[in-house]
Amino acid sequence: MTTAARPTFEPARGGRGKGEGDLSQLSKQYSSRDLPSHTKIKYRQTTQDAPEEVRNRDFRRELEERERAAAREKNRDRPTREHTTSSSVSKKPRLDQIPAANLDADDPLTDEDEDEDFEEESDDDDTAALLAELEKIKKERAEEQARKEQEQKAEEERIRMENILSGNPLLNLTGPSQPQANFKVKRRYFTLMSWIYIADWEFYTKRSHKNICSK
Template identity: 35%
Template sequence: MTTAHRPTFDPARGKEAQRGPAYHQRLLPAHTQLKVRKPGQGGDADNQVRDLRAELLQAEAAHFAKLQGGPIPVPQELEAIEAQGGVKRALENGDTEDEEGLEAKRRRVLEETRDIDADSEEEDSSEDDSDDDEDETAELQRELEKIKRERAEKREQEEREKAAVEEAEREHDIALGNPLLNPKSDFNVKRRWDDDVIFKNQARGTDDKGKKKEFVNDLLRSDFHKRFMSKYVR
């Protein structure tokens, strides 16, 4: 049985914990740092002239140093090199002759491959054009032959159907054209001789002119009933 209806003599009590002042979430401090434009966002940093070539050469020097296992040049060393003769000249000259050999070899290979690619592209383009023209001509020839063949077949079919119809009509005329050879032919006249006259049924009612009309107290023996039965029920 439930005890929800009974009063609570010993209610639950919360712990006496020390609580600080409560603040609403929207009352907390926010946006405490000022945002500034970074490079590339249209600020003052974009107005400064950048030496892109020097940056590229610096990145290449760091890359080759990483490949060779040597130390990566730090900005202080680059500044010292710049004071001696400039970063561009130091990075362009290089520290080893292997890099120059690799660069020369790479340029030579690129030039050779460029010439080979140009020749191959010209040959491929001419061969492709000729092949495309031949393929189109062959396709057109096949389409033309197909159309001619379909028209010839259609013409032959129409001629066969026409010949069959003419042969059937000829056989029908031979079989039924001569009434002497056709025993089933009927020689009776199908039309009456007075079908096309102007005045017809002029003698209707002349038979009843001399008769005297009498009243009969019987619907089955009356003149009207007799005429009706003789006209519609025979």
């Protein structure tokens, strides 16, 4: 069994010297963690944005240099993209590059620029038609939604009025379509005294009948 759970692992002992027998006296021992620490202030070094270093820096010049470097890097990547775009455009067969053997005399010769303009105009017309159709569909859906909401509100109002009129039984007594209300309490059972009264009445009736017959 462990002995570390004892209330006093190292019990206090009274000595024989002066003041050693007084257990209420404060101890003069202290832990190393109670000693003062961090007694010196840490200053920023040269590479840690010290005040002298920051005071002598020209932040505006550094910012302008970084902006120029970013602009040079951006301009360096631009010719590559332009070359890629031009190469992709050059892949399209031009009319003057098609050999004469592949041309038919009956085919009309059209300019490439005219074809491109015609394609752009047709694309614009298709886009405008699609946008108009989309707006028409949105408008129809909005009208349908508004109509459904109006019908739902009218139905809810009708149900509410019916509940108000039919909720009070006093208002339904004279209604033409409502049946006549009956507030009579139906007798569902007989009490014990009622059964006794019926039995006595039957016994008295039979006895009277016998007396009449005997006479």
